[in-house]
Amino acid sequence: MNKLLYRLLLPTLALMGTVASCDDDNNYRHETSEDNPPITPSSDDVTKPEGQTAFVVAQGNQGYAISGEVDGLNTSKHTSQTNLFSVTNRQGLGDTPQAPLRYGSRIYFPVFGSNCVWVCDAQSLRAEKQIMTAAPEALCAADGYVFVANNDGHVTRIDTLTMATTQSAAVGPNPAGLAAADGKVYVSISDGYNWQNGYVNGKKVVALDIRSLAVAATYDVPVNPGAVCADDAGRIYVLTRGDYATVMPQIVRLGHDGGCEVVVEGSSLLMDVSGSTLYFTDTVTDWATYTSTTKTYALDLKGQGGPQEINLDATADAAETRRLPASPTFIQVSPRGGHLFIGSLATGSGYAEPGYVYEYQADGAYVYRYSAGVMPFGMVFK
């Protein structure tokens, strides 16, 4: 009976939301705040999943035979705990997991190398289901569904009630990023394995109708698009990674004409959008000395001004290098509190060593450095 209710009610509510958002883009509400209410840790034991306030995916390193893992952070007590997934579930997460997604009371972990998506309880991290799907690269959620960007050229839809895949649509080679907004799922098509031919079949973002997974629109973007984010107005931002040679990375905003406008240019970019602010890091490498310098910026997406650098040195003794990320791997903003979390390798060449997650206040003031697994790649908050 409950299932029946959910099946009938949720689509109806979702449809209402879609219609409402069509009326006025500004009324779009970011899925995070509505679908992911805060979950208070149910335990004081910070060694258990129930005692954490956030989970970090450590991607590991397949070349060095390091499997992926899930670490826990307690951002109130400033503690971290490794290997929570394998300890809790008594089996491994798999190889090369990607950025996780929290949707409702569950966390979804896409595991690229192991061809699966784990569905776990957000409080206890207990695995509820392992959904097999080819090379999951990215996730997003809306209207009771979780969408998976499969690197084999598909987007797969998972029904969060039945925890089963319900539909799949071919979208183009090597989809790399996903975001849901305004009744659509936006998927970036990178054609990343076709670099020899200039990523010729990529360079676009496809918008799929959430209900039918039919292509609703196609947007031309610069070469090698990756992460996709939506702001609170439902506008879509895409990080394009360039060709690693002559075309530099950019962050672009999709337009209404099937094109896009450049918002940010950089050397090596990571981004996250929170509300109406775009946060990004830019890493510049000096090729003469092989040293990299990272700067962090915030861009008010409603205003007309340019990016403002967030000075991560803005503490009394922040010159200590241990308070700065050596080689960032992700940037994420906590939905509550607006703190910046930056994942990083321990050193510039620490790709097979445990890394860190750095926490800063919104103004860049250093808060804490958490230990994490190898190659921290993304995080979710309870």
Add this chain to the structure above:
Amino acid sequence: MKALLRSLVGIGCLAALGPLSAKASGHVAPPDTLATAEVTAPRPAAAVRSTVPTQQLTAAEMALRGVTDTGDALRRLAGVNLRDYGGAGGLKTVSVRGMGATHTTVAVDGLPLNEARGGQTDMNRFAIESVETMELTLLDPGSLLCPVRLAAAAAVLRLTTWQPDTLSPRPHLRASLTQGSWQTWSPTLFASLPLTRRQQLSAGAHYAFSENDYPFYVDNGRASQRLHRTNSRLQRIDSRVGHLLLLPHGGRVETAVSLHHSHQRLPGQVTLYVYDNDERLDEQDVEAWTRWSQRRGRWQAYAAGKFGYSRSKYADYDAQYPGGALREDYRRRHWYGSAGLQWDVWPWLSVATAGDVERTTLQSNQQTDNDVGRTEWLQSLSVEVHRRRFSLTARGLMHHYHHTAQARSTARGDTHFDPTLRVGYTLTEGRIRLMARAAVKRSFRLPTFTESYYHHSGDVNLRPERALQTNLGLTMEVRRNRLLKACTLTVDGYINRVKDRIQTFPLNLYLWRTTNLGRADLRGLDATARLAVSPAKGHELALTGNYSYLCAADKTDPASTAYGRQAPYTPRHSGAASAAWENPWLCMALHTTCASERWSTPAHIATTRLAPYTDWGVALYRSFRLGRWHCRVRGDLLNMFNHRYDIVRNYPMPGRSYRLTLSASL
């Protein structure tokens, strides 16, 4: 004394030229063959008389020690760290004294292989059935006169294959059939035919087929399961046709054409929850070479030329890739020429010079490492002094190289000069012969084409990776008698340093780059021992063992957690031992190899620890005559205690298995 010195020089020279000299004695040889007549006898002592660490395995010794494949043979050599990806088709590469596989040069029948693309040789391509001898020399080849390429390498692994039987005037035929676990079949046929009194024609062929779908265990907590390797079929054929012309005064001209073809399905890394793999690898190698050597009075000379063509076609079928497959198709051509001259000025002084020229080109279906080439000139000048118990060899080596590349930046060229010095002093002679030896060598290895040009990560500005090796050792040999057939012991300590290491690391999340970064300090000790006794006629007991201690510390970045830790996949302790009893009824060999714990990561992350392993095996065999045929039946039980272990993490080694071999020779 003079005769002895001459013999030693002769042995050195002939050993350098490898198969050139092997078995070249007796019946069809011309009268002036005093030096070559000594080759077969002193081989067991080469390890203890050389001033550099030398280890040798002959086909007979391999049989006696229960060796079943090339990888197994390499694990019986001290100082060798074998990376074995498991099973009959698994990649097997050799790293000596922790310096990395790219510092080891593999020579087949006396001439070096070229691995300019990836830098390391897959030892799996050499079927043990075709290998007559395997010899590992460190720091410097044991002989004064040799191809400069071999003198330039930090370590040389020499394989001698398919040698004609020059002792017999009649045609010689050798055939064997091996059947083993997991549908393994491998027939081998070799024949040599004397054309004239001075000419031999030989031909050999080896075919191997294996499903190779051995069981393994996935340790994954409550989801642990027993699976079989999939997509692991191996098919391989090796063939060789050779011609040997014996010249007057001990000269010889040897010519051969060899073909290697393999078609493999690759099972890949064991990945949790993934049960299939669809990678393929096809490889073809064709090589044609000829070599002349001559000794006349105080002069020795050789000249050799070689052409090789290799093709490697790799495919990974997956919908992720454009066109449904990732395809990498490489075609490599290799021209090599070498010539040298040695003059024995006095019985106690010899000088030699040699020169190599080498050209390698690579074409591929890739955008970057395509249409690239490298030309190298190598020149060496060597001096050897033998005075009573003292021996000194000094060698200077000049190496010039430059690169060519179509439509892109070329890798940098340069000229280097590297010296080698080795000395030996016989402490005692008589019943027990003790010798002290020391050597120091500076060497380098060039960046591979992949490291220089591969998309994104390649860097044309790479410098060579440099190595400094020092060795100090002691050898002991007990004179043979009626009971004691062999008793040798070698102990060598060493300190090596590798700097400007060529490593690939990420500059940021998406961009990896290869660069010269870091240093490794390597300290260790290698020991070998051999004891053979004959308590009664027809009975021989042989005990052999080797032990290696290696401390391979990364000294790159003090801020890194990897700093000072043991290098990945490098055991601190490793060794092998065998005990064999040869008798008229049923011969037996019991053998083991072992290694201490290792890590797959530089930082020694706890979950990447590889437990110590000990792999035991036993072989039973019997030889008998069947008419004119000399036959042997042999059974091998491998990994007899079914120990589960990985040498390379997530590439499980096979469990208990068997091999049955029937061989016959005429």
